[in-house]
Amino acid sequence: MAAVAHPVSAEEAPRSQGVWGAAWTRLKTDRVGVVSLAVVAAFLLLILLSAVGLVAGGWQLEKGVPYAHPSFLGERENVEAQATDLAGPKGPPVDISDIDPLAPKYDEWNRRAREIQVSSPPRTETLLFGGDRWGRDVLAKAVKGAQMSIFVGVFAAVVATFIGTLLGAVGGYVGGRVGDFLEWLYNVFTSVPDILLIFAFAAVFGRGISTVVLILGLVGWTGMYRQVRAEYIKHHSREYVRAAQAIGASHLSRMFVHILPNISHVVLVRMSLLVVGFIKAEVILSFLGLGVPIELVSWGTMLAEAQTELVIGKWWQLAAATLFMAVFLTAFSLLTDALRDALDPKLR
Amino acid sequence: MSNLVSVRDLRVSFRLGKRRVVEAVRGIGFEVPENATVALVGESGSGKSVSAMSIVRLLPDNAIVDAASRIEFGGADLLTAPVETLRRIRGKDITVVFQEPMSSLNPVFTVGFQIGEVLRLHLGLSPKQASDRVVELLTEVGIPEPKARVDAYPHELSGGQQQRVMIAMAIACEPKLLIADEPTTALDVTVQRQILELIAKLQDKHRMSVLFISHDLGVVGEIADHVVVMREGKVRESGPVASIFADPRDTYTKALLACRPRLDVKPKRLPVIDDFMAGGAGQPIAVAETRVARPQEARPLIEAKGLSKIYRLKTGLFARKSIPAVQEASFSLWRGRTLGVVGESGSGKTTIGMLLMRLVEATTGEVTFDGADLLKLSDAQMMAYRRRIQIIFQNPYASLNPRFTVGQILTEPMKIHRIGASDDERFDRAAQLARRVGLPADCIQKYPHEFSGGQRQRIAIARCLSMQPEVLICDESVSALDVSVQATVLNLLLDLQEEFSMSYLFISHDLAVVKYMADDMLVMHDGAIVERGSAEAIYDAPQHEYTKRLLRSIPTGYRPANP
Numbered sequence: 001m002a003a004v005a006h007p008v009s010a011e012e013a014p015r016s017q018g019v020w021g022a023a024w025t026r027l028k029t030d031r032v033g034v035v036s037l038a039v040v041a042a043f044l045l046l047i048l049l050s051a052v053g054l055v056a057g058g059w060q061l062e063k064g065v066p067y068a069h070p071s072f073l074g075e076r077e078n079v080e081a082q083a084t085d086l087a088g089p090k091g092p093p094v095d096i097s098d099i100d101p102l103a104p105k106y107d108e109w110n111r112r113a114r115e116i117q118v119s120s121p122p123r124t125e126t127l128l129f130g131g132d133r134w135g136r137d138v139l140a141k142a143v144k145g146a147q148m149s150i151f152v153g154v155f156a157a158v159v160a161t162f163i164g165t166l167l168g169a170v171g172g173y174v175g176g177r178v179g180d181f182l183e184w185l186y187n188v189f190t191s192v193p194d195i196l197l198i199f200a201f202a203a204v205f206g207r208g209i210s211t212v213v214l215i216l217g218l219v220g221w222t223g224m225y226r227q228v229r230a231e232y233i234k235h236h237s238r239e240y241v242r243a244a245q246a247i248g249a250s251h252l253s254r255m256f257v258h259i260l261p262n263i264s265h266v267v268l269v270r271m272s273l274l275v276v277g278f279i280k281a282e283v284i285l286s287f288l289g290l291g292v293p294i295e296l297v298s299w300g301t302m303l304a305e306a307q308t309e310l311v312i313g314k315w316w317q318l319a320a321a322t323l324f325m326a327v328f329l330t331a332f333s334l335l336t337d338a339l340r341d342a343l344d345p346k347l348r
Numbered sequence: 349m350s351n352l353v354s355v356r357d358l359r360v361s362f363r364l365g366k367r368r369v370v371e372a373v374r375g376i377g378f379e380v381p382e383n384a385t386v387a388l389v390g391e392s393g394s395g396k397s398v399s400a401m402s403i404v405r406l407l408p409d410n411a412i413v414d415a416a417s418r419i420e421f422g423g424a425d426l427l428t429a430p431v432e433t434l435r436r437i438r439g440k441d442i443t444v445v446f447q448e449p450m451s452s453l454n455p456v457f458t459v460g461f462q463i464g465e466v467l468r469l470h471l472g473l474s475p476k477q478a479s480d481r482v483v484e485l486l487t488e489v490g491i492p493e494p495k496a497r498v499d500a501y502p503h504e505l506s507g508g509q510q511q512r513v514m515i516a517m518a519i520a521c522e523p524k525l526l527i528a529d530e531p532t533t534a535l536d537v538t539v540q541r542q543i544l545e546l547i548a549k550l551q552d553k554h555r556m557s558v559l560f561i562s563h564d565l566g567v568v569g570e571i572a573d574h575v576v577v578m579r580e581g582k583v584r585e586s587g588p589v590a591s592i593f594a595d596p597r598d599t600y601t602k603a604l605l606a607c608r609p610r611l612d613v614k615p616k617r618l619p620v621i622d623d624f625m626a627g628g629a630g631q632p633i634a635v636a637e638t639r640v641a642r643p644q645e646a647r648p649l650i651e652a653k654g655l656s657k658i659y660r661l662k663t664g665l666f667a668r669k670s671i672p673a674v675q676e677a678s679f680s681l682w683r684g685r686t687l688g689v690v691g692e693s694g695s696g697k698t699t700i701g702m703l704l705m706r707l708v709e710a711t712t713g714e715v716t717f718d719g720a721d722l723l724k725l726s727d728a729q730m731m732a733y734r735r736r737i738q739i740i741f742q743n744p745y746a747s748l749n750p751r752f753t754v755g756q757i758l759t760e761p762m763k764i765h766r767i768g769a770s771d772d773e774r775f776d777r778a779a780q781l782a783r784r785v786g787l788p789a790d791c792i793q794k795y796p797h798e799f800s801g802g803q804r805q806r807i808a809i810a811r812c813l814s815m816q817p818e819v820l821i822c823d824e825s826v827s828a829l830d831v832s833v834q835a836t837v838l839n840l841l842l843d844l845q846e847e848f849s850m851s852y853l854f855i856s857h858d859l860a861v862v863k864y865m866a867d868d869m870l871v872m873h874d875g876a877i878v879e880r881g882s883a884e885a886i887y888d889a890p891q892h893e894y895t896k897r898l899l900r901s902i903p904t905g906y907r908p909a910n911p
Contacts, residue, residue: 029366239747243808246705247761247815248734261751 023265026342033338039331047147056147059140059297065123067314068131070138130316132305141297142320146328148298152212153279159217160278161271164224165260171225172232173255182225190222198281202290212291216278224270231263265343272336276329283325299325352525352557353380353403353421359414360398360407369412372398374581380525385551385558387572387589389565389604391830392801395581396561400527402427403559404438421525440470443518447530449510453502459486459513460498466520485516489546508539512546519550526551527559532567536692537857541901544571563831565604566860569593569906577601593906599624607835609864611887611902614639617839618864621832639842641685641867642849648680649851650704650819655713657699673699675875677713681819684845686852688866688883690859690898696875697855701821704853705739706730717819735765738812742824744804748796754807755792758782761815781810785840802833809840813848821853826861838865859902863887871895 027033049055097103129139171182189197201215235241236259244258279299285291286300287307294301299321306318360373373395380386388396401407403419403426419426421442426434446452454462463485464478473481479498486494489512491505502510511531518526528547532540548571551558562568568575569589576586577598585598596602603624616639655677661669674696681687691697702708704715706722715722722733741747748757758778759771768774775792782791785806787799796804805825812820822841826834838861845852854865862869862883869886871879871894879892890896 239741239743240749242707243739243741243747243811244749244760245707246734246739247811248731248764249760250764253764258749262749 023339023342027338030338030341032334033342036331036334036338039327040335043146043150043328043331046143047150050143050147056140056143059136059144061137062135063124063137064127064131064135065125066131066133066135067309067312068123068125068127068135070130070316071126071128073126073130129320130314132317133309138302138317138320141302141317142299142324145297145299145302145321146324148209148292148296149279149282149300149325150328152209152216152282152292152298153275155213156216156220156278156282157271157274159213160220160274161224161267163217164221164270165228165267167221168225168228169232169255169260172229173236173251173259175233179229182229186222186225189219194219195284198285199290202285207290207293209292209296212282212285215285216281220274220278220281224267224274227266227270228263231266232259235259235262265340268343269336269340272332272339276332276336279325279329350382351379351420352382353419353559355379355399355403356418356420357414358399358402358417358419360395360402360417361412361414362408363410363412372411372581373402376578376581376583378576378583378586380557380559381574382524382557383551383555384573385548385560385571386574386576387560387562387568388576388578389562389568390578391563391832393580394578396578397529399578400529400559400561401444403525403527404442404444405434406438406444436470439466440521441523442525442527443521443523444527444529445511445514445518445531448534449507449514450502450534452514453510455502458499458501459505460500463513463517463520466517470521481520482516485520486513488519488550489513489516490542491516506539507535508542511535511539511543515543515546515550519554519556522554523556525557525559527561529561530563531560533563537859537901538692538897540567540903544903547571564903565608565831566903566905570903577604589906604831607832609835609838609860611860611863614864617842618835620835620839622836642683644682644685649683649717650681651716652680652704653678653714653716655700655703655715656711657696657703657708658711672696672875674703677870677872677877679870679877679880681851681853682868683818683851684849685867686845686854686865688862688869689853689855689872690857690862690869691872692857692898694874695872697857697872698823699875700872701739701823701853701855704819704821705734705737707739731765735761735815736817737819737821738815738817739821739823740805740808740812740825743828744801744808745828747808748804750796752796753792754778754782754787754794754796754799757796757807758792758810758814761811765815767815778810778814781813782807784813785810785844786836800833801829802837805829805837806840809837809844813844816848817850819851819853821855823855824857825854827856827858834861841865859898871898 027037046055050057123135127135127137127139129137129142132138132141167182167185171179197219198215201218202211205211205214232255241254241258244254249258282291282298283300283303286298287304289304291300292298302317302321306315306321309315309317354377356377358373358376359371361369361371363369376395376399378386378388388400390396398407398411402413402417403421405426407413413427417427421437424433426437429437453459460479460482463482464473464475467473467478467481468475482498483494486497491497491509491512497505497509502513505513515531526547531547532543535543544567547558547560550556558571560568560571572589574586575589575592577584577592577600579600584600585592585596592601593605596605600621603619603621606619606624607621609618656675657673658675659671659673661671663669677696677700679687689697689700699708703710703713704722710723713723717733717737720729720733722730725733752760755775755778758781759774762768762774762777768777779789779792783789787803787806787810791799791803791807796807799807808825820841825841826837829837841852842865844850852865854862856862866883869879869881869883870877871886871892873894879886879890879895886895887899890899
């Protein structure tokens with residue numbers, strides 16, 4: 001066997017695949033994984049462009065008439081838009097100038113008002129994917145909403161992962177009384193229904209994006225903690241950790257330099273699942289009015305608005321938000337699945 | 349004597365990934381005669397298990413069997429037989445005993461149920477008839493109190509008893525062929541002896557054929573009538589056991605027979621496969637020179653007194669049960685000499701190594717090393733001593749961090765102990781060490797999974813050497829390696845001992861290896877040292893009853909019948 005090793009190693013010398021390299025090779029062979037990766041990457045590019053203002057920068061502009069129809073439905077009559085146009089009083093004006101003390105000034109005011117240029121941008125009858133109550137472009141809102149929702153989802157997942165991994169590592173590695181205390185903490189957190197916990201935190205912290213991130217992070221670390229703790233318990237007695245102890249590596253080094261890279265695939269997959277969960281949670285929070293502030297837009301606030309619109313048959317805002325969310329979350333979940341397959345270390 | 353099974357031109361390959369196909373078996377042929385034991389011998393990767401499993405078509409899904417291959421059994425070709433036929437044959441005419449009895453029995457069913465299943469399935473016995481037959485079978489395979497054991501779950505039995513249950517299941521339908529895939533590899537020597545005797549007895553009694561797969565020529569020589577030696581998917585040599593052992597033709601067979609440490613001689617170096625293969629003609633290299641142990645110095649390097657480790661288990665609210673892993677062990681380790689520790693699983697030999705390293709804290713006792721009691725040092729004080737005592741673990745696949753490159757693995761201990769002034773210097777030293785232990789020059793940038801088992805063990809040895817230790821604990825360090833690789837690693841260890849005058853604590857269950865390596869020896873049984881002395885004295889004239897039993901159990905290899 002040793003005889004064969006030499007020519008092979010000389011040939012393969014330049015490419016020494018690390019664990020991540022091998023995972024990437026495996027991921028590339030997974031068709032579903034590659035497609036979902038492409039979709040997720042496209043979304044990330046989109047929110048990057050929207051964050052720097054190249055796309056959907058003017059989502060707040062009231063470009064269309066209220067409830068502008070999507071262009072593919074353009075022919076239909078937009079009753080609500082006409083209703084706002086004809087908002088003025090009907091019937092012949094009644095002359096009350098003899099009893100109105102301000103009557104002499106009307107002429108002057110009208111003249112001065114005409115001097116001020118009022119540029120009311122022309123409102124279009126239809127928008128690409130329709131407009132909302134104020135005539136804002138639903139498509140631009142959905143893109144901007146994606147930026148907000150994904151931002152919140154990812155950052156909350158990072159917070160939860162950080163807390164969960166740290167506590168899990170300590171709980172699994174140190175064990176003993178410290179481990180018992182962390183288990184107790186975990187039990188307290190999991191014994192309260194998540195939504196109640198979220199309400200409680202939301203009531204204390206007030207409203208804002210950072211609050212949403214913090215709330216989701218504080219509520220969502222428990223699953224990560226459990227899994228990381230289990231992995232640490234498993235790896236703690238592995239021979240390579242013993243070997244590290246034998247050469248005199250410190251506890252911190254063993255915990256984070258030796259064990260953590262070996263369980264990082266578990267953390268990564270779990271974190272991807274958290275992102276999916278948190279995006280959904282953000283939507284629910286915003287729908288309930290506990291999420292992102294009113295002046296911003298997220299998929300959740302869009303859905304909340306859609307609730308009233310749906311009654312009068314304006315379905316496109318709901319459709320846009322749902323479509324974006326469904327495509328992104330499905331792609332992300334499939335990517336997570338593919339990642340789990342690719343990262344599964346079958347390397348002996 | 350006609351042939352029960354004949355394998356002709358068998359080729360099996362495995363599909364790995366989209367375009368990669370690896371050939372595991374490359375056109376082999378052999379026969380299993382009726383009422384005979386045929387052994388397939390080879391090292392890992394030789395294709396011996398794949399060949400045997402092809403007979404019952406128990407191959408993984410990615411296996412591709414070449415269309416021209418044929419395996420004839422009872423007039424039919426098993427490779428093309430319909431699945432229903434095969435299902436009737438499996439478990440009835442051809443049965444299999446696997447290596448790991450612990451994982452081949454289903455833990456949630458009683459052993460009686462599992463044996464009975466075969467009987468109900470193939471012979472159509474009623475539950476009552478089946479359970480009567482199960483008791484008979486358990487009696488036959490030598491399980492004590494078979495009536496009570498019928499309702500036992502697998503975890504309630506010892507490893508040897510579990511393997512007996514597997515054998516009972518295999519012989520339940522009076523098969524024509526029993527395939528035994530390394531049936532004793534996971535067992536202790538004394539248990540191995542019993543299982544081998546049982547298989548031989550049953551083979552004779554039921555007049556069945558046995559296809560015995562093993563890597564251990566010693567075992568094969570005892571049990572087989574015919575031997576097939578395989579290497580890299582090809583048959584190197586096959587023939588009656590007497591001719592294979594007494595007059596091997598093939599260089600590889602000769603090498604395999606030679607590189608196993610023997611009990612009667614103690615050469616300076618073990619012959620290795622490469623010597624033979626490179627020599628071509630198959631000339632045994634002169635290894636006649638006997639190795640001489642370094643004389644004992646005035647004072648031992650390490651002296652352990654009354655070392656004990658007792659685990660306390662909670663058995664109730666206040667009840668505690670003490671389980672002694674090591675009791676009152678006292679021994680001395682001398683500079684430049686090797687202390688061998690032998691014993692079976694659960695004898696506490698590994699714990700002794702762990703106690704010296706303080707990877708496990710001792711309950712009582714003292715260990716004097718260079719004037720200091722190791723067990724009383726604080727963690728900070730211990731750091732200085734850590735460097736001087738190092739350990740090589742059993743499993744080279746588990747003891748290296750898979751996410752580190754070899755360079756990182758070798759430089760980490762130097763960083764911790766501040767050996768070398770800069771990273772560059774440390775990497776230079778690491779490269780030197782890698783060369784010294786016989787690794788290819790470009791290994792520094794690679795990851796452990798790119799190396800074979802023997803090479804990984806060399807990496808582990810190099811990691812220890814990076815700290816220039818005075819004492820090296822080898823905890824079953826060569827047990828997971830193939831025989832030929834084992835010889836090269838043992839030679840390396842001996843060279844290093846001479847070069848750096850290190851002391852070894854050599855822990856192993858393999859009596860032949862310990863005999864070869866050790867100058868002094870301890871025999872452990874149930875946590876206690878039952879016998880101590882020089883290696884020669886113990887092997888020549890064992891005093892304790894347990895040592896005698898242990899030595900009797902060593903597979904002797906082929907012994908020609910008395911003339």
